[in-house]
Amino acid sequence: MEKELKGACIIGQSGGPTAVINASAYGVIRTALDTDCITKVYGAAHGIKGVLDDKLYIMDEEDPHELELLKNTPSSELGSVRYKIADPEKDDTDYKRILEIFKKYDVRYFFYNGGNDSMDTCEKISRYMKNVGYECRVIGVPKTVDNDLFGTDHCPGFGSAAKYIATSCMEVSKDARVYDKGMITVVEIMGRHAGWLAGSAALASYCGSGPDLVYLPEVDFNYEKFCEDVISIYKKQGNVLVAVSEGIHDAQGRFISEYGSTTAQQKDAFGHAQLGGLAVQLADELKKRTGAKVRGIELSLLQRCASHLASKVDVDEAVLAGKKAVEAAVKGESGKMVAFERKYVNGKYTCRTKLLPLNSVANFEKKVPLEWINKEGNNVTKEFIDYAMPLIQGQPKREVENSLPRYARLKKIVAK
Secondary structure, three states: OOOOOOEEEEEEEOOOOOOOHHHHHHHHHHHHHOOOOEEEEEEEOOOHHHHHOOOEEEHHHOOHHHHHHHHHOOOOOOOOOOOOOOOOOOOOHHHHHHHHHHHHOOEEEEEEEEOHHHHHHHHHHHHHHHHHOOOOEEEEEEOOOOOOEOOOOOOOOHHHHHHHHHHHHHHHHHHHOOOOOOEEEEEEEOOOOOOHHHHHOHHHHHOOOOOOEEEOOOOOOOHHHHHHHHHHHHHHHOEEEEEEEOOOEOOOOOEHHHOOOOHHHOEOOOOOEOOOOHHHHHHHHHHHHHOOEEEEEEOHHHHHOOHHHOOHHHHHHHHHHHHHHHHHHHOOOOOEEEEEEEEEEOOEEEEEEEEEEHHHOOOOEOOOOHHHEOOOOOOEOHHHHHHHHHHHOOOOOOOEEOOEEOOOOOOOOEOO
8 A cells, every 4th residue: 555645635526527527526625525535625627727727626514414405406516627738748738837836835636537538548648757756656446438548347427318318208209299299309409429429318218208210329320211110110100300419420520410511520628529400400311302391409518417317326436536636646546537337236236346557547538339330220129128227227316406406516725
């Protein structure tokens, strides 16, 4: 066991929000506050930018009850960011500033909660601190609704988003089939390169009312075959519900959403295309070909902030990820990310944690196995259902006020 390291810690949130990212923050903050060798707990305003801008919230001064409410508060309460720091060997400007701030507040523990790009940031900071000889234990806490982090069975955030998507598709399915006049409905679901979220729409069908067709980006999208699939079902049953991942692409790798839009040509700081508008585009084409009543629905941000439909399993595991990150750092671990392992005990799902080197996680993507997609490329198999179903289980207890959710109200006192 490593010698005890005394000093402050910083928790930062980065990338797209989720329904449970604050639950992971709570896991980090509460565990750090209860750990003797951690002398102060800071929350970085807007992720790594908060460190660079010297804007840190003093979490020690927050009301314990408000902190506990983080478990059922959606989005990133500390503020998020999409900021790409350079490789330290090429440009160490940001790293020198980070080290300056770490020394100012005697920060010896750094926890970064995010997805692929956030783990990249985490890995670079860990490597730099080691190279300059500043002892600071850096641990990544996984988060992403996309469920595409490499090396972990699943990610906090996915289960709740999957539950929201499945529930919404069940509701839309009921609405779309209510009239005697036919209708085609296309639901667009998040997922740039990995189709975990779109595949989750099939949970609705498995439970009795959901999409007839599901298209994931793991398989090249054939526009003509898609129209044939939809029209064939429309002729048979008079209505069709289709779920499509926003990231579906043709055989040349071009996003289908680019066909009639310039939106996907816009890039963020990490070079990712801004996707959207796919459902409307596909709906317009189907209307031209069928003359049917057609609707395009984009779930957009709703699927990643729906804490009212959060999975208890997801909330509990998100807290666990934060807790295990602090415990690992205190024991001497650094340059690692907390990951999940799936186990079945007497046939019952259970989740265990492990640690992965950050350099084995950053910038890699985990996609839906091709064997979990049917041979027609327009739905998922029972293996996908069996994988996702345990992750959406349970209803967390939620505090309400005037019959509306009671979210955390943090004071966010800035350190000087």
